[in-house]
Amino acid sequence: MSTPIHIGHHIGGKRVDDDARTAEVHDPARGVVTGRVALADAATVDRAVAAAHGAWPAWAATPPHVRARVLFRFRDLVERDLDRLAAVITAEHGKVLDDARGEVVRGLEVVEFACGAPSLLKGEYTGQVGRGVDAVSFRQPLGVVAAISPFNFPAMVPMWTFPVALACGNTVVLKPSEKDPSLALELADLLVEAGLPQGVLNVVNGDAEAVNRLLVHPDVEAVSFVGSTPVAEHVHRTASEAGKRVQALGGAKNHLVALPDADPAVVADAAIGAAYGSAGERCMAISVLVAVGEENADRLVSELRTRIDDLRIGPGDGEVDLGPLISAAHLDKVRGYLDTGVAEGAELVVDGRDSAPAGDGFFLGPCLLDRVTPEMRVYREEIFGPVLAVVRVDTAEEALRLVDTHEFGNGTAVFTRDGGAAQRFVTAVRAGMVGVNVPIPVPMAFHSFGGWKRSLFGDHHVHGPEGVRFFTRLKTATMRWPHSSQGAQLTFPSFS
Ligand code: NAD
Numbered sequence: 001m002s003t004p005i006h007i008g009h010h011i012g013g014k015r016v017d018d019d020a021r022t023a024e025v026h027d028p029a030r031g032v033v034t035g036r037v038a039l040a041d042a043a044t045v046d047r048a049v050a051a052a053h054g055a056w057p058a059w060a061a062t063p064p065h066v067r068a069r070v071l072f073r074f075r076d077l078v079e080r081d082l083d084r085l086a087a088v089i090t091a092e093h094g095k096v097l098d099d100a101r102g103e104v105v106r107g108l109e110v111v112e113f114a115c116g117a118p119s120l121l122k123g124e125y126t127g128q129v130g131r132g133v134d135a136v137s138f139r140q141p142l143g144v145v146a147a148i149s150p151f152n153f154p155a156m157v158p159m160w161t162f163p164v165a166l167a168c169g170n171t172v173v174l175k176p177s178e179k180d181p182s183l184a185l186e187l188a189d190l191l192v193e194a195g196l197p198q199g200v201l202n203v204v205n206g207d208a209e210a211v212n213r214l215l216v217h218p219d220v221e222a223v224s225f226v227g228s229t230p231v232a233e234h235v236h237r238t239a240s241e242a243g244k245r246v247q248a249l250g251g252a253k254n255h256l257v258a259l260p261d262a263d264p265a266v267v268a269d270a271a272i273g274a275a276y277g278s279a280g281e282r283c284m285a286i287s288v289l290v291a292v293g294e295e296n297a298d299r300l301v302s303e304l305r306t307r308i309d310d311l312r313i314g315p316g317d318g319e320v321d322l323g324p325l326i327s328a329a330h331l332d333k334v335r336g337y338l339d340t341g342v343a344e345g346a347e348l349v350v351d352g353r354d355s356a357p358a359g360d361g362f363f364l365g366p367c368l369l370d371r372v373t374p375e376m377r378v379y380r381e382e383i384f385g386p387v388l389a390v391v392r393v394d395t396a397e398e399a400l401r402l403v404d405t406h407e408f409g410n411g412t413a414v415f416t417r418d419g420g421a422a423q424r425f426v427t428a429v430r431a432g433m434v435g436v437n438v439p440i441p442v443p444m445a446f447h448s449f450g451g452w453k454r455s456l457f458g459d460h461h462v463h464g465p466e467g468v469r470f471f472t473r474l475k476t477a478t479m480r481w482p483h484s485s486q487g488a489q490l491t492f493p494s495f496s
Helices: 042-061 064-080 082-093 097-114 156-167 182-193 208-216 229-241 264-280 294-310 328-344 396-405 419-428 464-470
Strands: 005-007 009-011 014-016 022-027 032-038 124-130 133-141 144-148 171-175 201-203 220-226 245-249 254-258 286-292 347-350 367-370 387-393 411-415 433-436 472-480
Touching (some): 032 082, 042 208, 064 097, 064 156, 064 182, 097 156, 144 156, 156 171, 156 220, 171 208, 220 229, 254 264, 294 347, 294 367, 328 347, 328 367, 387 396, 411 419, 464 472
Parallel strands (some): 144 171, 144 220, 220 245, 254 286, 286 387, 367 387, 411 433
16 A cells, blocks of 8 residues: 655645644545645645735736736646546545546636636726716726635636636635645646746645634635535635625535426436436535426336446446545445435435445445435435435425425426426526526536525625626726816716
8 A cells, every 4th residue: 555645735836835734635435545635724824825915916917818828828738637637536536537527627617718807807988977077897806815615526616716716816725625635736736837926826725724714814805615504604604704705605405306298218317417426426416306296206216226227336447437425424424314214204215335336435326215205304404425315296386395495505407398387497496506407507617606595605606707796896987187177066976
């Protein structure tokens, strides 16, 4: 067995390491420790913020098209290294290589969007708001911003925020998940290679201690967070109290509503991919299948069973469909939900404990719970594993009510051949992202991503136009160039 590598930080344009505390990083497919990640204390966070603060005036003064050139080069470097980066993700997260490549590509699309900085930051001009008076509105960067990300997308989620933040002229301190910290450091190295000036993007590794320092640091202007709902709520409250702009994206329980007219084979294919891809560790995973009508439900359960039998489980660098969960503790938690569901009266149609490969990896095969009801914990809580719950209802209205009354409102999907039914669902449903015959409706980079209810705390979604608004402040200048004195005016100014 090889010696675990040491994983530090990236501050001021180079790798640094000076923390006493560390955490283990695992290869989840084999259950072995492959690294030890430094856990930043407040002093290390302060160094990173100081580096970002020092770099900010020059970066903010760099013209947007020149900032964009760095992102263009970064884009090409990420593409050049796509396979290597995907392998880094699979080694620490466990997801299948193709899936890892996919998340890097979704991140790259945000870089491509951010390369449009000169257009994105164009202001508005009105001539002659009064005689000889013009007005211009434009957006300016905030300063140092913090980005805090979860384990499940070590490339895509950081890339939701830092490309847009940088394009808008901010400098960044990124705090990745301590469970798979290496990818963020790789991205920081590529930004240096692309020509990003020292200190413009810094990576501090760490846990709650580092996050809590970032949330109150006087030189941090804004916090963009993605993770579980309890932590998102804490981040939103604490950073808001400290006077910062905050967006905090939380957990999810995404429902796929299958109306009786939808083709069961199409629904089953969609549900299999959306429920079990990445072992269910996606905030946009489908974890509830709402089947409208008993006959429809019976047919869907039967179609799902057949497909589950064909899924291959194993290390993500092999020929498999799903890899392991992130940690032994998380595996225990997800397995526990299966017992809870059965005790609550659900029917465990497929028990993934039986199909988990032997060995020390953190594996659980796909699980299917039928006859789940809204009172059950397996329905109410986010499980974040390969567990699909089937809820049976009689009408489309009942299905909509279920989605609407759930505490989370990240994504949802309706499957139907009826355009009117789909339109009613899209209009009425209380969720931030909706799919029509699309099970994982993740918006493209030039739209914005975000949930409703307890899936997002704050006003702005991420990337796209909302990302630009989040990472900038609006300023409006009203300008006159008088040739001679026009006398004092004591009434409230109005232009005519
Ligand atoms: P997590 O909340 O445990 O951790 C997220 C980040 O917060 C990490 O960087 C972690 O170090 C930090 N953190 C953890 N506990 C903290 C605490 N007590 N105080 C301050 N900081 C703390 O989430 P996770 O397990 O890494 O990721 C999975 C969760 O993220 C799921 O709930 C998933 O739904 C959610 N998620 C949501 C979205 C979205 O877009 N809404 C996207 C991806 C993941």
